[in-house]
Amino acid sequence: MTADESAPTASVEDRREEWAGPVPVPTGANTEFWAATLEGELRYQHCDECGTAQLYPRAVCTGCSAVDPPFEPSEGRGTVYSYTVCHVPGEPGFGDRTPYVVAAVDLAEGPRLLALVDCEPEAIEIGDPLEVRFWQVSDEAALPVFVPE
Template structure:
């Protein structure tokens, strides 16, 4: 679920009960994913029950924050109004180095506080190594910290 930021017009995450720990750890600068406390299988997105063993017990495992670009797209207008000024910008699917079955969606940026579109499209490559960085977005009660990605070797 998402809500719109009045500051930027961009959509912000709205944590649910299962995903709230993900966002809490992100606010601390940590990338963690849910894992089954019964069988140990990691899962993302977070959910109440393990799809492998059906256990409702889980834990949150810290990841290294490293991965590789598994897929990407460069968005161009027409877009939702809050995104039009940022275009063109990239949207990545990142496969985590710690567990290639876990893939996260985000943006590749030049630095944690850099704007969307701060990395030229010709720098994007499938398989390029990336690492997670974190940035606060939104304002007031809607303020949250989101993971973003930077190239390991720019």
Template sequence: MSGSEPAPVEDRRDSWEGPVPIPSGANETFWEATLEGELLYQRCEECGTSQLYPRAVCTGCGTTDPPFETSEGVGTVYSYTVCHVPGEPGFSDRTPYAVAAVALEEGPRLLALLDCDPEAVEVGMPLEVTFWQVSEEAAIPVFVPR
């Protein structure tokens, strides 16, 4: 996902058995963009704080409705865990799997599923976003090695 080029969106609606996001309020714009292969984050115009997941207020200064910007969709593994016991319904066929705190180049971090061999994951590993469409309203960001 470089420049204005969207990331791939793979339709997983028929096979996904995990949790499904329900867009509402401050996160509706975020989830709409995922269906188009875009990863959005918020950057406050008042204090410069960047944040993800979407919120109605800036976590830095409390300004309401911080605007969205489009991420390049690249970052690195900040921290991770390998799950050997499924923590959510729909993940039993996936174990073991890796979940990482991904540090985006723009600054914010988000927790995301990694689509790769969990034994290959390491802190600092470069990643890029892809999306799995899991409903008519949302595609979840999933990261793969760059």
């Protein structure tokens, strides 16, 4: 996708009033990533030097150490690489969500992202297609949350 093309966007649901879980704090290399989430856009870094695609955002490329790899818009689609069903809340704010699903999601563009999947635990299997949605949890960030296609 070129810079001229508009990136695909997903729905952003305002969860600021009810969210009691961890809240991202945009800083440094991840600022652009979190700003895009508020617009319903999932972004990943794609190195111009070596072609490495990476997510979570970092100040250097994990493939060649180039500084500040640029961001690209993702389709917001992926497949379940692996998952776990959490029956005991691992973070504050998740107690009323148990059981909940956390999955390693292989994005269509290559990076793998660990994310919450908004579905019943019995409704997910390895290889299932997913698409991203966003839960706005602060004025500065919306969490990427995946749902089955």
